[in-house]
Amino acid sequence: MRLASVSVALYGAASVSALTLPWPRAGKLVDLSIFGGRFETLKPEEAKTHKSGAPNTISPPENKNKATAAGADGAAAGGCENPSLRPEWRQMDDAGRQGYIDAVKCLMGRPSAGGDFPGSQNRYEDLVSLHQQLTGSIHMVGQFLPFHRYYVHVFESLLRDECGYGGPMPWWDETLDAGNFGNSPVLSAQWFGTAPPLVNGQGACVSDGAFAGLTLHIGPGGGQSDHCLARALDESQTAQCNREFVDSCNSHDNYADMESCAEMGPHAYGHNGIGAVMQDVSPSPGDPVFFLHHGFVDRNWRAWQNADPANRLYQIGGYSNTQDPKQPLTLDYVLTSKGIRPDVRVNEVMDTKGAYLCYDYL
Template sequence: MGLVKKLQSLALLGVALQGLAFDFDFPQADIDSGRALQQLGETARDAALARLEASPSSTCTKESVRMRKEWRNIPGEERKAYVKAVECLMESPNVYPNVTGPKSMFDSFGVLHYYLTPYVHNSAYFLLFHRLYIWTYEEKLRTLCGYTGAFPYWEWGLDAGGVEKSPVFDGSETSMGSNGEYVENPGNPFFGRGTGGGCVKEGPFKNYTVNFGPNTSRTPLVPNPRCLKRDLNTQICAQWASLRNTTETIIESPDIALFQANLQGDYRWPEARKWGFAVHGGGHFSIGGDPGGDFYFSPLEPAFYLHHGQIDRMYFIWQNLDWENRQTMAGTITMMDMPPSRNGTLDDVLDIKPVGGSYTFRQLLDTVGGSPFCFVYE
């Protein structure tokens, strides 16, 4: 039967389902193929919808809940509409005053991420900040640009055999654009080099201009127009963002501290060291390039939001497999606790104005709680 993974006592909330639990017993072949992840995802989705049915709110019901979908499960015309909405954000006004580089609302999300990076990575805030961040991005696509389709995520492991062939990056009109032109370069000393490195050569965002950055600049918020570069890297995807990595990260994480450590490869936890760059780094550096490989400015890469959609999907699954015990937070409020800082709490306030709103982290725990979210993953 191979290596067996067991997840026990998965409680669903709601009076009608009280006491119901599941045991998962997966052969290694099911973990490696994605069958186990599909089962976990379906169980988590059904648990969330059962909670919603038992306790609908004025802003979230089973009729109004949105279903987020993997990119290749979205019809082609809807994918093209999503790209058009992103291009619309790239033409909408920047909302940050006193900066000269950012030109658009799309750029404003890059400014926000730049400012908050030291507090929302390898910290208590990582998962819930990014949940609010990509939801706010989705809301801008809808309210400013009229997008009505599903919000996409990218399940990296489906492309661990060849990122260049992925429907996300194949350069077709229903993709997020292609790899970059091949250029001779040594690549990143930590991640090696991919198969591109130059400007995106085909499909959507071929002519997109990155307006500012990189983080290594002495003045990263001043104008620095350049093409979008990608350096797709299948080796990184296969090693750090496979279906096996994703699934085992979920089922080998009994609490929030270890889950977010395993997700990010946080070496402060001995159990997390085996994951290396982990799925978070693996997804980012499967794309690579500029700004995709820039820790601070990676949201200026349009595919960033599909990558972090998958990160939030993992969090959604993990939470809803044991909802009663997974409405928690762990860690301090600075990256890697540098400088040393207090522990984060669910009553801390996350204010992302002028891009979005202000909420306590407690309000961000439940994607079907109506405050402010109303979505599940397929």
């Protein structure tokens, strides 16, 4: 996997105790050098001309409805007649937002399944551990988008099945806040907590909002040690989560080029812009805003599919691995959650209104 290395110039060696952030709600300061590599990015001016160089496939009709027994936790066998609707965070009222936050905190209060999830201290962290373990096979590969669509579904199913959540799965339209994440209704003291700014290679623990004082046990990097939920907001990075960049990536006709652009474009800049835990690739779901961010990424993919469903709904491309010899990704590639929910094939998550998934975006 190609991950951008941590820059010595960016993260510096300033003493935590010697630095005071110009941020009235700053928690304990955090040196960003403790975190793993950042997400690799694509320059905005390269978005329209970017070529992945990977193979691309449009599925033949006979493969489009081939499902496995794995769909037991998905839509009914008859298909998706009444898809759930995923609202943008602004479209939810305060009661709905609070219901979602309460369900996430419920998962954090439930015991870990243990076993396959070393270091996990709760059910939410089982998901973080899963992402940490699979990082090399779910980033910079063709299955990046299908896996994370499946991953958000697994998360949603846990909220519903284990915490009784009955509300919608929200997403965050980051194009509305590009370059201004710090004033978004998501990163607010009322909800996910504010984001202290990046200063001299330092961030800070989140000290307000629903997840103030949260201790994480998965990460930093590939480790398992106690650390706080930290952020280090860099609006020069979040500025690249803009509509023009999204549209440039979605202007590609083939999946392989679109996927590569999306992954290294707005997706990567959103992670890196929030910083600290979110920029630490493998345990990045430790920041609960991760799932709203990936709703944004998934919606952008769905919009690309909807622009030409006959040719794009089951179009796939890229490689399934990063080491030679590379193998072209196929619709039969298996996506796993290591027993949290049944495994599925890529084919089963291509249509958000199919036999397995059943949702659409508002």
